[in-house]
Amino acid sequence: MKGFKKFASNAYRREPIPDDPLKLRVGIFAPPLVEAFQPSLTLPYLSAQMQSFGFTPNCHNLSSLFYIWLFRKVRLESVELYRSLRDAMSVLRDPDRFYNPEDYHEALEYLEDYAAELAERDKIPYTLFPASRVSIISKEIDLSSFVKSMAGTLLEKFLFDYVGFTLQLETFDVIGFSANNTFQLLSSIFIAQKLKQAKIPAHLVLGGHAVSIADPVVREDDELAGCFDSLVLEGGGDVFAQICDDLVKHRVKRIYKSCDVSSRYRQTEGLFPLGSPYHLSLQHDINDLYLSPHQIFSIHSAFGCNYGACIFCSSNRKSALYAPRNINILVDEMEWLQDQYRISHFNISDNNFSPDRAALLCDELEKRGKKIIWQCTSRVYDEYNTQLLKRMRENGCALVNVGLESASDSILNQMKKGYTVKQVERMLDDLAEVKMPVHLYCICGFPGETSRDSERTVSFLKKHAGQYHSVYFQDYDAQLANKVFTNELGNDTLGYDAKRMMDILMNDRDVNQNFAQYGNLIRLKGYPFIEDHNFLYLAKEFGYPVKNKK
Numbered sequence: 001m002k003g004f005k006k007f008a009s010n011a012y013r014r015e016p017i018p019d020d021p022l023k024l025r026v027g028i029f030a031p032p033l034v035e036a037f038q039p040s041l042t043l044p045y046l047s048a049q050m051q052s053f054g055f056t057p058n059c060h061n062l063s064s065l066f067y068i069w070l071f072r073k074v075r076l077e078s079v080e081l082y083r084s085l086r087d088a089m090s091v092l093r094d095p096d097r098f099y100n101p102e103d104y105h106e107a108l109e110y111l112e113d114y115a116a117e118l119a120e121r122d123k124i125p126y127t128l129f130p131a132s133r134v135s136i137i138s139k140e141i142d143l144s145s146f147v148k149s150m151a152g153t154l155l156e157k158f159l160f161d162y163v164g165f166t167l168q169l170e171t172f173d174v175i176g177f178s179a180n181n182t183f184q185l186l187s188s189i190f191i192a193q194k195l196k197q198a199k200i201p202a203h204l205v206l207g208g209h210a211v212s213i214a215d216p217v218v219r220e221d222d223e224l225a226g227c228f229d230s231l232v233l234e235g236g237g238d239v240f241a242q243i244c245d246d247l248v249k250h251r252v253k254r255i256y257k258s259c260d261v262s263s264r265y266r267q268t269e270g271l272f273p274l275g276s277p278y279h280l281s282l283q284h285d286i287n288d289l290y291l292s293p294h295q296i297f298s299i300h301s302a303f304g305c306n307y308g309a310c311i312f313c314s315s316n317r318k319s320a321l322y323a324p325r326n327i328n329i330l331v332d333e334m335e336w337l338q339d340q341y342r343i344s345h346f347n348i349s350d351n352n353f354s355p356d357r358a359a360l361l362c363d364e365l366e367k368r369g370k371k372i373i374w375q376c377t378s379r380v381y382d383e384y385n386t387q388l389l390k391r392m393r394e395n396g397c398a399l400v401n402v403g404l405e406s407a408s409d410s411i412l413n414q415m416k417k418g419y420t421v422k423q424v425e426r427m428l429d430d431l432a433e434v435k436m437p438v439h440l441y442c443i444c445g446f447p448g449e450t451s452r453d454s455e456r457t458v459s460f461l462k463k464h465a466g467q468y469h470s471v472y473f474q475d476y477d478a479q480l481a482n483k484v485f486t487n488e489l490g491n492d493t494l495g496y497d498a499k500r501m502m503d504i505l506m507n508d509r510d511v512n513q514n515f516a517q518y519g520n521l522i523r524l525k526g527y528p529f530i531e532d533h534n535f536l537y538l539a540k541e542f543g544y545p546v547k548n549k550k
């Protein structure tokens with residue numbers, strides 16, 4: 001607290017709040033902790049949306065900055081340790097050594113062990129893989145005590161040493177935190193409490209997925225959420241812009257939802273501008289955030305899902321609209337990110353990149369003669385046939401994430417996935433034929449699932465083990481935070497949970513020989529991925545398949 005108090009001693013002599021919202025000094029932060037060494041997806045888009053209204057927000061990913069600070073600060077404690085950590089990071093950024101599985105894992109483990117040692121000391125889950133280790137944030141913890149326990153930790157030191165001074169928080173009129181997991185929610189509260197104690201005059205706003213799904217008790221708890229001036233339960237940059245507008249008009253509220261957005265900030269075509277490129281400004285030290293030889297960035301091609309029928313999904317059309325962007329605008333943006341920030345790999349982060357969109361992307365890349373490496377996620381479609389998949393390979397598609405969910409027709413039917421196991425098999429065959437790397441998602445313990453359904457899925461995964469590179473197992477009840485029809489579906493299930501599914505699968509001799517298990521993920525040994533908790537960002541493409549000469 002001392003640091004912020006000291007910091008507060010100038011009593012923040014500053015200009016009064018301007019009467020034009022566009023002149024407000026706005027800061028938006030992704031609080032610690034999310035995946036280390038990965039640029040936040042939320043911030044650039046939130047900022048782009050606000051820029052489309054004329055605001056000029058200043059964005060910082062405090063999580064990535066924290067990890068950089070954590071590894072660099074060692075220099076003052078032990079040069080030897082600092083050199084070892086620096087060497088491990090260099091291995092991961094070296095194209096030759098990164099793709100050597102032994103070097104890769106040794107370097108990664110060295111860094112992770114160091115983070116784990118500090119985590120043990122501070123009782124805070126510092127980790128390079130947030131979901132691969134049992135989270136300290138369990139449902140049972142007392143949230144207030146957890147926030148209090150952050151005092152005296154490295155996280156607090158980082159806030160004093162780095163955030164307080166480097167980011168000059170006292171100069172902002174509005175500071176927003178976008179929290180997407182429980183830890184981020186709690187660390188936002190911790191930071192906001194410190195800012196209020198230090199009398200930093202900015203209007204403090206908390207939003208993000210973690211706030212939308214938080215128990216109302218948390219949001220109403222004065223000790224926890226009282227340090228925020230406004231809470232955003234729904235919406236993005238549009239709501240943030242509205243808050244700024246209300247602030248200058250002295251009518252700012254505590255709780256905001258999408259319906260509070262006035263026509264000035266309402267985008268009729270969707271949550272984001274769709275017909276023009278976003279000005280995605282990434283933090284200047286973006287390249288420091290990667291522990292890989294390639295820079296990978298997640299990019300949206302559409303909001304929502306054009307299928308939109310799956311009963312468990314938040315992209316179900318009953319609750320979410322579908323708003324695709326022009327593909328040529330998407331490619332403009334990719335080119336711009338390539339030129340400006342040396343981003344070489346793109347993860348098209350739509351939940352369901354449909355075949356017609358994939359074909360349009362191929363058209364555009366072919367037209368421009370552009371070499372971009374990309375990956376996408378999709379449900380199973382008959383239209384994803386050898387012909388289209390081959391074109392995608394030729395145009396730089398390096399990985400397809402497929403929502404298998406279950407290999408039981410009865411469960412697929414209940415989920416309203418709109419395809420059968422036979423159709424999945426056909427698509428896997430075609431993906432294998434064009435040598436497309438594949439990642440599968442499975443939902444475990446879906447309401448109404450029986451042990452027989454689970455066994456079917458495990459058998460399917462054993463049978464097709466040569467046709468995918470990795471599988472992520474997601475527990476329906478515990479992990480599928482976005483599920484929106486919980487009441488209709490209930491939670492009764494006799495299906496196996498993720499752990500049981502993986503245990504059975506890994507007991508298979510062939511699977512065991514070829515795959516390694518990390519948390520809820522199994523992945524092909526030695527295949528170079530950058531690992532995330534349930535997404536896999538491909539780090540290397542082994543060159544483009546040669547196009548057939550006509």
Ligand code: SF4
Pocket residue numbers: 305306307308309310313314315316351352379403
């Ligand atoms: S699960 Fe996938 S395909 Fe189904 S509605 Fe959601 S995003 Fe669309």
